Amino acid sequence: MRYDMIVTGGDVVLPDGVRKLDIGIRGGKIAAIEARIAPEESAEVFHADGKTVLPGMIDVHVHFNEPNLGHWEGFESGSAALAAGGCTAYLDMPLNGNPPTVSVEAFRQKAELAAGRSTIDYGFWGGLVPGNLEQLERLARAGAAAFKAFLSDPGGEGEGRFRQVDDWTLYQGMKRIAAFGGLLALHAESDALTAGLAAEARIAGCTDARGFAASRPVVAETEAVAKALLYARDTGCRLHLVHISSADAVEMIAEAKLKGVDVTLETCPHYLMLTEDDMERIGPAAKCAPPLRSADQRERLWRLLAEGHLDMVASDHSPSPPELKRTGPDRTFFDAWGGISGAQSSLELLLHEGVLTRKLPLSRLADLIAGAPARRFGLQGAKGSIAVGLDADLAVVDLNRSYVLEKEHLFYRHPVSPYIGMTLNARVAATICRGRTVYTSEAGITAPGGGEPLMPVSLSLTPGLAT
Template sequence: MTTPELVIRGQQVVTEETIGPAAIHISGGRIVAVGLPDEIPQGCKVVEADSDRVVMPGLVDTHVHINEPGRTDWEGFETATRAAAAGGVTTLVEMPLNSIPPTTTLEGFNAKLEAAQGKCHVDVGFWGGVVPGNFDELSSLYDAGVVGFKCFLVHSGVEEFPNVTEADLRRALPELKRLGAVLIVHAELPGPIEKALGEEAGAEETDPRRYETFLRSRPRAAENEAVALITNLSRELKTRVHVVHHSSSDALAQLRQARAEGVPLTLETCPHYLLFAAEDVALGATEFKCCPPIRERENREKLWAALAEGTIDMVVSDHSPCPPEMKRQASGDFMQAWGGISSLQLRLPVMWTEARARGFSINQLVQWLVSAPARLVRLDKRKGAIKAGFDADIVIWNPDATFRVEPSIIEHRHKLTPYAGQILSGVVEETYLRGEKVYDRGQFASVPKGVLLKRGDFS
């Protein structure tokens, strides 16, 4: 056996189906073997994880808004990827909007690649966008390396990324099928939202500081009808579609049925939908606003049940930061506040805290946070498992240690968070990217080691 450059050894190493003692042999940034813990060649460097630490593949987060170039006062590649490394995330995929320009043209994609160069502490891939009028750009964007495409069915919140209609989708989806690309969809329709806003405007008592006011403005029907549209188009056109940040439990039955029929449809939800409940959001606590909204406790538990049965495939962050003033904390006005929650750094501890309390295993956690997101973007031959031939992207964490979420521990640009004050289990201690340590108990590699991933590089 060739002497590896590095061996990471632990008693709780998470492989594809098991968790137990193992030694991970690493050379050239790749895992070359996974052996017994006492099978270590002489002369190689050994990292010894404490016996109660979990050693598992680095997290993959396919839903992250970094907003650079153009809105670096919201976030940026350097701060976002530091937060990722601190959270055990070794690969993320950046959304095509909130940057200026958006990733809807080849020119916009190149501007984003240039902005990201040399700043990333973890590996970063990119989504392209589908907007009205850019259909001729899709092929060139895909050839240039975006992993797939995102669209909105409702106003995105920024003017430079307009939403599409059914007619737009019927034009775009055949082209995406030809390319073999997945379309990921913000699945809310404007009709039910406009109706709800009209009813709210006519109500005698409407307090924008009350979370219930905002919740009524984003009714479940907006999601349910959007999911029905997307499901029917995916079924009819046989095109791969993925529903992002799903919140409404009412739509789960139709999603379950579509998947049983073999419709090429996958589904994600987010940590905030699985931790928080509408009943607990305080007056004016606009840090909890996101779209689709956090719904009631009963809805939350149905999302957990859908995760358990496999109707929901994965849990990703939908990291969506903004400057604090955009959250309208002074007025507490939910209706005017920006909708978005930053969960990139805390996805592992939030999910472990809640999953363990419900009896789920670490192996199930890995499926939701690592394996399924890697499959979504077809990185699953290179990332998402501790397996020979894969990138040596590894996180070592303490599942029993607890911590309180405080602004001082947050690495992303803005510290306002609905997680403030939460006591969470699961402390990330070390993060390795292709065998190099990029995070160690609050310290980062002096030089960012992440690379920019393009679709053609994934094999």
């Protein structure tokens, strides 16, 4: 058999363990996994000796701000950063662009902007907002991988901005999404609690990082999670809870799973790496919602992750121009943009802290970043693991290479990150997307613009509905 590429000599992470194997690639797919493939059988040989080969990360939660806010982060810069971080596919969120992706027309506009501009493969979320119930099935037919809704105010400006759902819209939306086999994701924070506590904090002058954290307590998350689980159980809607920040919420979700609720959850690297003490020290670059939690919550999250109660990890990459992160006499911590730029660092952080420090098995990590995302979002027939017949999506990492993350390493449009200055004890050496080497640590991005749209296959749509 003749191959387009052989990845040889690496320690390959498979679902059942790690073994030194060669990977033969042909037509963008994995065609063979063998103890040894002769170099002369391939047009190109990628030497991975001394390195670890993981399935490429699938980041299911990024905000690339297209259309019309690409100067915050667009498909070129955002996908380049992901590629440099060992990602081979992503799902872009429906908000922080204008218009938000809550209609088929907006969905198509975003798809047109992404075509030919993304380094790696990509897909899009649709949104559930008041007034767009009739759009949901049409969005699913257009290719929306899932739907996003907010139980708290997502912020933003303008008449067409993404809006939080009221209870009626949430309940009716979940019934409709359940009818066609879709998946709803929720930002789970109680708006009544966070809005009231924020108003009290401003009146009292408690508007620093500690005041912000206190205004969005764990109970605001668990109250919203409880409502979401109740509605999911009643409607039969498949549910995904995004950026869960507290161990309390993870435990609630684990209990719901035992009772038969079809629910998954993600957490983010910043909740596993940082605490509210770090948010105070670093400043607005570490501001997000839900906020960073206590060291005790962080340690409990790691324990629950090791026990198998966390399904996946996603970045929730939410960038902005640096001036929106500014504080000063006229701008408090509450006024600064609430989002963390972290997409490029997710895999390296998990390797550094999870694998090298906490001894998390590499196969468990691979499922968190690739296997579980592929299964939940309908990509398991093409992506998610290193297996014959799947896309040749690989992250080649060096677990013996330490470096200090500097601004110069970042591919974001704006080099803002709470991890700048951190020493990481693992580094992505190369990223291969469908058999194309799209990034190396020596050359940077080597094949921009070749990413293809993802085609989720988990929906059971009513035939004949026009898009």
